[in-house]
Amino acid sequence: QEQLVQSGAEVKKPGSSVRVSCKTSRNTFSSFGITWVRQAPGQGLEWMGGIIPVLGSINYAQKFQDRVTITGDDSTNTAYMQLTSLSSDDTAVYYCARISASVPSFDYWGQGTLVTVSS
Amino acid sequence: DIQMTQSPSSLSASVGDSVTITCQASQDIKNHLNWYQQKPGKVPKLLICDASRLQEGVPPRFSGSGSGTEFSFTISSLQPEDIATYYCQQYDGLPPVFTFGPGTKVDIK
Numbered sequence: 001q002e003q004l005v006q007s008g009a010e011v012k013k014p015g016s017s018v019r020v021s022c023k024t025s026r027n028t029f030s031s032f033g034i035t036w037v038r039q040a041p042g043q044g045l046e047w048m049g050g051i052i053p054v055l056g057s058i059n060y061a062q063k064f065q066d067r068v069t070i071t072g073d074d075s076t077n078t079a080y081m082q083l084t085s086l087s088s089d090d091t092a093v094y095y096c097a098r099i100s101a102s103v104p105s106f107d108y109w110g111q112g113t114l115v116t117v118s119s
Numbered sequence: 120d121i122q123m124t125q126s127p128s129s130l131s132a133s134v135g136d137s138v139t140i141t142c143q144a145s146q147d148i149k150n151h152l153n154w155y156q157q158k159p160g161k162v163p164k165l166l167i168c169d170a171s172r173l174q175e176g177v178p179p180r181f182s183g184s185g186s187g188t189e190f191s192f193t194i195s196s197l198q199p200e201d202i203a204t205y206y207c208q209q210y211d212g213l214p215p216v217f218t219f220g221p222g223t224k225v226d227i228k
Contacts (some may be wrong), residue, residue: 057214
């Protein structure tokens with residue numbers, strides 16, 4: 001059973017940035033991809049972007065292109081998502097998930113990280 | 120960008136009923152369509168990939184079908200534990216770009 005463990009909840013001021021981490025197993029990081037999905041309170045799922053180390057690729061949803069950076073550290077098998085210029089609209093639970101190697105889909109998920117943006 | 124719509128946005132049915140959710144893509148996505156279940160307060164769970172492939176361990180009362188722009192997801196005999204919001208998701212390209220549908224909330228009458 002694959003486990004993805006995310007960093008803890010954050011409270012941020014408007015205009016600041018947040019970085020959320022997602023620690024995986026060595027196999028997941030080297031053989032699969034990691035993606036980020038967010039969910040605002042009472043709202044649906046929104047794909048933000050992903051990193052697929054085996055392809056050497058990182059891509060982002062157009063909506064977040066200018067504000068999000070996804071990186072990976074293969075020495076610690078950890079993926080990171082940084083979101084800048086935060087506003088109250090960014091208050092959400094942020095999930096990392098594994099991108100399956102067989103069919104592009106999200107087969108294992110982290111526990112979620114609540115990011116609250118408030119002055 | 121490919122847009123996804125789902126209908127209905129919510130439904131209420133009795134235990135044992137068959138319920139169907141539809142998902143429509145704004146352009147042809149072949150069978151590149153996944154379905155997720157999210158129970159209240161829980162992490163989403165992948166149920167079906169590539170329109171109709173049931174994930175291991177998912178009860179066979181769940182099924183999916185469709186291709187192109189029209190897809191459907193069916194629970195053949197609704198159970199109390201199926202109360203959840205169900206999302207379709209398309210993927211396109213390499214590296215893949217993903218889009219979720221807005222979700223369908225399923226309740227028990």
